[in-house]
Amino acid sequence: MSTHDHNDVVVHADGETTPARFENPGLHEHTPRQADVDPRVTKRVERQVLALFTASIIGTIVVVWAYFALPPGETASSMRTSNIVLGVGLAVCLLGIGIGGNYFIKVLMSNREYTEERHAQRSSDETREVAVQMLQDGAQDSGLTRRKALVGAGVTALALFPLSILVPLLGNVGSDWNVRKFKHTMWKKGMRLHTDPTNRPIRAADVTIGDVWHVIPEGLEELEHGKLDEKAKAVVLLVRLDPRDLRSDQSPEGETWSHDGIVAYSKICTHVGCPVALYEQQTHHLLCPCHQSTFDVADGCKVVFGPAKRPLPQLPITVDDEGYLVAQSDFTEPIGPTFWERATK
Structure with a gap:
């Protein structure tokens, strides 16, 4: 509770006083530039x-x-x-x-700085002229x-x-906006995994525990048109772990997607599509350098840190009769960032 006295101050319940009104300090003195x-x-x-x-x-x-x-x-x-x-x-x-x-x-x-006193909303003609x-x-x-x-x-x-x-x-009006092309890559059953950029087939016996291989599909170099587009979608990172360290290497249907500890995952980050290629052997973590999304290779490349919301799609692999690594099929889900049509069917 407060009251006003004759000196135009406010007296508070605790005895303290404050001015009821403050003098207008006016504008600061203008300093020329x-x-x-x-x-x-x-x-x-x-x-x-x-x-x-x-x-x-x-x-x-x-x-x-x-x-x-x-x-x-x-x-x-x-x-x-x-x-x-x-x-x-x-x-x-x-x-x-x-x-x-x-x-x-x-x-x-x-x-x-300029000031103007508040006045009625409708000014006089003289004020308008001013x-x-x-x-x-x-x-x-x-x-x-x-x-x-x-x-x-x-x-x-x-x-x-x-x-x-x-x-x-x-x-770009009239350009190709068909996002279905991102639902599938050129990987198919029986296609060999080749090294990037030397384009040599990879024998399973040549991949040792801790190795990291950058992989492209067989036949990529033979494409006359769209080679860069297909490579951008199909690039894969191949890693070999001790099979005992793998906690997840199977499809939802229970099929094995790895071979003796060798797993293959899309290199395209599911956040905004940067190349994921920084592998830490001790933790089996895979890091995206753009925004630090981190994936666990030993557990289906699930996200353990960062803005990515989906695991990296896994490429199902096996070996052919000559011991070379081959794909069992294409990725079973779209690679890269989320877009407005995610279903593969």
């Missing part, structure tokens, strides 16, 4: 902002040009070149607008009317920027 007092600094900043907006315009032009002139193609080098040019162009486009606009606002536009004049004065104070080159460059950069997104987006 260097650009406010030195015309040379102002001109230098104007040139810098103009250069940033111009860089943004050039970045947008580069993105549009690269989209048509540098298609990804079928080779790793062409994909890398296309992605680098598109990425750098888009970065310059966005950074030019962001840094240039921020620099313009903080250095060139007025930073004075408000319009204040807006005009504010525009004049901001320098927008005097810096037409900067305004033109900024508006042009903002107007062209959407092209860096719309051109690739509209260019």
Whole structure:
């Protein structure tokens, strides 16, 4: 409980007093910036902002040009070149607008504070005239009317920027959006496991406990079209453990999917599709370097840590009459990250 006394203070129940009202401290004293007092600094900043907006315009032009002139193609080098040019162009486009606009606002536009007493919602005609004049004065104070080159460059950069997104987006209209192709790979029954990148068949007797082999399907090099796409889906990591350490190497139907401690799992992380290839022999853990999802090779590559939600799909393997490792079938579930159609059937 509190009461007011004649000195316009509040007296609390515990005897403490506080002022009932506080004096308005007013606005802080304005400290002029260097650009406010030195015309040379102002001109230098104007040139810098103009250069940033111009860089943004050039970045947008580069993105549009690269989209048509540098298609990804079928080779790793062409994909890398296309992605680098598109990425750098888009970065310059966005950074030019962001840094240039921020620099313009903080250095060139007025930073004075203004206050206005609250009044009735419907102002008088005289007040409205004053408000319009204040807006005009504010525009004049901001320098927008005097810096037409900067305004033109900024508006042009903002107007062209959407092209860096719309051109690739509209260019992909009608493209192949069939996600069923991700449900199956080129692995099939009896297909031998080959080393990556030397492309040699793998004999089971050559794989010792603790070994880790990077594997591709037999016949991959013979493909004329789509070789990179098929490899991206079908890459496998082969590991040999002591059979006594395996806690899970069977299908849900009870079929054995390993051979004498040798297991094969998809290298494509079920989080966002990064290559999983860091194996720790002591714990039998497999680590994805992108976001640290960790899988237990000894227990069906189940997730033990990280953002991944599904185990790595296992490739059922066995040996043929010559002792070479072969696939029993394709993966029985889709590889890689989750998409909107997960079922394999």
